[in-house]
Amino acid sequence: xxxxxxxxxxxxxxxxxxxxxxxxxxxxxxxxxxxxxxxxxxxxxxxxxxxxxxxxxxxxxxxxxxxxxxxxxxxxxxxxxxxxxxxxxxxxxxxxxxxxxxxxxxxxxxxxxxxxxxxxxxxxxxxxxxxxxxxxxxxxxxxxxxxxxxxxxxxxxxxxxxxxxxxxxxxxxxxxxxxxxxxxxxxxxxxxxxxxxxxxxxxxxxxxxxxxxxxxxxxxxxxxxxxxxxxxxxxxxxxxxxxxxxxxxxxx
Amino acid sequence: xxxxxxxxxxxxxxxxxxxxxxxxxxxxxxxxxxxxxxxxxxxxxxxxxxxxxxxxxxxxxxxxxxxxxxxxxxxxxxxxxxxxxxxxxxxxxxxxxxxxxxxxxxxxxxxxxxxxxxxxxxxxxxxxxxxxxxxxxxxxxxxxxxxxxxxxxxxxxxxxxxxxxxxxxxxxxxxxxxxxxxxxxxxxxxxxxxxxxxxxxxxxxxxxxxxxxxxxxxxxxxxxxxxxxxxxxxxxxxxxxxxxxxxxxxxxxxxxxxxxxxxxxxxxxxxxxxxxxxxxxxxxxxxxxxxxxxxxxxxxxxxxxxx
Ligand SMILES: Cc1cc2nc3c(=O)[nH]c(=O)nc-3n(C[C@H](O)[C@H](O)[C@H](O)COP(=O)(O)OP(=O)(O)OC[C@H]3O[C@@H](n4cnc5c(N)ncnc54)[C@H](O)[C@@H]3O)c2cc1C
Numbered sequence: 361x362x363x364x365x366x367x368x369x370x371x372x373x374x375x376x377x378x379x380x381x382x383x384x385x386x387x388x389x390x391x392x393x394x395x396x397x398x399x400x401x402x403x404x405x406x407x408x409x410x411x412x413x414x415x416x417x418x419x420x421x422x423x424x425x426x427x428x429x430x431x432x433x434x435x436x437x438x439x440x441x442x443x444x445x446x447x448x449x450x451x452x453x454x455x456x457x458x459x460x461x462x463x464x465x466x467x468x469x470x471x472x473x474x475x476x477x478x479x480x481x482x483x484x485x486x487x488x489x490x491x492x493x494x495x496x497x498x499x500x501x502x503x504x505x506x507x508x509x510x511x512x513x514x515x516x517x518x519x520x521x522x523x524x525x526x527x528x529x530x531x532x533x534x535x536x537x538x539x540x541x542x543x544x545x546x547x548x549x550x551x552x553x554x555x556x557x558x559x560x561x562x563x564x565x566x567x568x569x570x571x572x573x574x575x576x577x578x579x580x581x582x583x584x585x586x587x588x589x590x591x592x593x594x595x596x597x598x599x600x601x602x603x604x605x606x607x608x609x610x611x612x
Numbered sequence: 613x614x615x616x617x618x619x620x621x622x623x624x625x626x627x628x629x630x631x632x633x634x635x636x637x638x639x640x641x642x643x644x645x646x647x648x649x650x651x652x653x654x655x656x657x658x659x660x661x662x663x664x665x666x667x668x669x670x671x672x673x674x675x676x677x678x679x680x681x682x683x684x685x686x687x688x689x690x691x692x693x694x695x696x697x698x699x700x701x702x703x704x705x706x707x708x709x710x711x712x713x714x715x716x717x718x719x720x721x722x723x724x725x726x727x728x729x730x731x732x733x734x735x736x737x738x739x740x741x742x743x744x745x746x747x748x749x750x751x752x753x754x755x756x757x758x759x760x761x762x763x764x765x766x767x768x769x770x771x772x773x774x775x776x777x778x779x780x781x782x783x784x785x786x787x788x789x790x791x792x793x794x795x796x797x798x799x800x801x802x803x804x805x806x807x808x809x810x811x812x813x814x815x816x817x818x819x820x821x822x823x824x825x826x827x828x829x830x831x832x833x834x835x836x837x838x839x840x841x842x843x844x845x846x847x848x849x850x851x852x853x854x855x856x857x858x859x860x861x862x863x864x865x866x867x868x869x870x871x872x873x874x875x876x877x878x879x880x881x882x883x884x885x886x887x888x889x890x891x892x893x894x895x896x897x898x899x900x901x902x903x904x905x906x907x908x909x910x911x912x913x914x915x916x917x918x919x
Contacts, residue, residue: 371733373867376736376866377733377736377737379736379737386732386733386737453714454705454714454715455708455709455712455713455714455715458709477848478848480733480734480847481732481733482732482733483718483731483732483733483734483847484705484717485701485705485717486705486708486715486717487705489675489701489702489703489704489705489706489709490705490706490708490709491709492675492676492706493679493705493706493707493708493709493710494709497778498676498777498778498779499675499676499702499706499779500779501675501698501701501702502698502701502702504841514782516785517698518698518841518842519698519699519842520622520697520698520699520795520842520850521622521623521784521786521787521842522784522785522786522787522840522841522842523784523785523841524781524782524783524784524785525782525783525785526674526779526780526781526782527779527780527782528778528779528780529778532779537848538831538835538848539834539835539841573714574713574714574743574744574745575714575716575741575742575743575744576741576742576744577739577740577741578727578740578741578742579739579740580732580737580738580739580740581737581738581740582736582737582738583731583735583736583737583738583873586878586892586894587894588891589878589892589893589894589895589896590894590895590896591885591895591896591897591898592895592896592897593897594897595897595903595904595907595908595911596907596911597897598879598881598895598897598904598908599908599911599912599915601879601895602823602856602858602879602908602912602917603912603915603917605855605856605877606799606823606856606917609798609799609855609856610855
């Protein structure tokens with residue numbers, strides 16, 4: 361089985377982001393970047409399938425500027441076999457990303473595509489589902505467990521009411537949630553080895569996809585700040601406050 | 613042209629999110645509400661103000677089936693909308709790609725027929741955008757909108773369409789409880805990993821019960837197995853906007869705050885006066901939750917607030 365994993369380079373999830381004062385966006389210059397956490401879970405899932413002898417090749421793809429090589433190298437160090445960078449400096453919308461990935465799926469013909477369920481920068485949670493539509497494959501989003509039995513994938517998904525289990529026939533698209541696994545930190549020898557694994561760089565323009573944005577972002581603003589509050593001394597005082605609050609609440 | 617709204621169902625009944633999404637979508641036009649479930653859910657949907665017509669279709673739960681169902685109806689509508697729930701998130705991007713539309717999701721404010729505000733970076737920034745496409749695929753965060761009023765009696769039309777899905781539903785693992793719906797609750801009590809055990813969460817639940825509140829949890833508490841995954845609040849869990857959020861033993865990591873930014877009032881109970889949650893709380897009580905919760909719950913029960 362061949363697996364394609366899509367990964368994104370984003371502002372590191374530990375960084376407290378800053379909105380640019382002119383409202384043009386979030387400051388990313390000079391900010392620590394890393395692989396989107398959800399993508400790490402997707403890579404880990406692929407590597408575990410390979411280690412279990414259920415996958416023979418893992419191809420990792422990232423779409424973004426040259427610097428996205430970083431996250432491809434991280435995935436290669438974790439155990440992926442080769443990388444593809446679809447290079448573009450443009451900030452692409454999720455539909456354009458999904459269309460580029462659909463072209464890569466067309467070329468690579470993977471049995472399984474794994475992605476993170478969302479990227480922690482724009483929090484869209486679109487691309488896996490869109491790719492499934494564009495490639496006409498079944499999807500299982502928000503996966504917290506994956507079992508492969510021959511050509512059938514059994515996926516447990518985290519949903520609003522709890523969890524649900526669905527079966528998909530390969531080829532299929534799966535997006536990873538955080539409880540899917542614990543991503544490994546690649547040991548130094550693996551990091552060194554990653555540098556000798558094949559990594560193809562392909563300009564996005566080569567794929568013949570219309571990448572023109574459909575949305576016009578007018579402004580980006582920080583959320584309203586919460587004013588500092590007060591401290592109470594005892595549970596009884598807190599009960600007084602809660603009772604007052606509840607009595608003031610509008611009935612819905 | 614009107615708005616097609618996908619009704620949010622839970623176990624065959626209309627969930628509280630639907631009334632809120634209907635209220636949001638009503639700002640864009642007259643609503644046709646698609647209910648892919650039992651007739652009783654369609655009847656409940658027909659009572660919502662703003663609904664011109666309910667379209668009742670066979671029960672469909674998987675994303676590709678729902679997307680195909682919506683795609684079949686799509687030509688008649690300018691806007692197609694759903695809740696930013698796990699169902700809406702599963703279905704709407706798939707539908708959008710099918711229709712070659714870039715969706716706008718997790719909308720928290722409607723500024724015009726094609727102007728919206730949505731949070732990015734776990735709610736640490738708000739993006740205002742114009743959707744220049746002729747047709748729009750949208751999801752709304754239910755917690756950001758008030759529910760539509762009842763009292764309507766919209767007609768119900770039955771749609772004769774069979775939808776196939778390439779996936780197969782095997783089993784639902786439902787967290788059974790009589791606790792109010794977390795996503796739309798007016799009061800929520802949240803517990804962190806410092807609650808220490810599933811047994812410890814009983815203290816959180818008891819406080820919740822004394823207030824008729826829903827229960828939330830941090831990712832750390834869910835990962836540790838103290839609380840079910842559907843209680844997780846935050847960037848990757850539920851987004852809530854209660855009138856009152858009581859955070860117990862929760863540090864206030866930015867990914868957790870992402871889920872409670874819409875809360876009107878935040879009360880924090882924490883041993884650490886320097887915890888980030890204390891910095892943003894309206895009221896804080898510094899102390900040990902294991903001492904405070906039994907006292908607080910007993911006091912609230914004495915005053916008979918519940919319900
Ligand atoms: C990509 C990503 C997504 C994430 N998504 C989410 C999400 O959706 N939701 C979420 O919650 N987290 C999420 N997280 C995790 C988040 O970063 C934090 O790790 C988590 O919220 C911390 O949970 P906590 O507050 O329970 O634990 P801690 O941060 O360990 O805090 C425990 C708190 O309890 C206090 N305490 C200890 N003992 C007591 C006591 N006896 N009485 C009172 N107080 C006490 C401590 O002072 C401390 O403030 C995500 C992380 C990542 C990387």
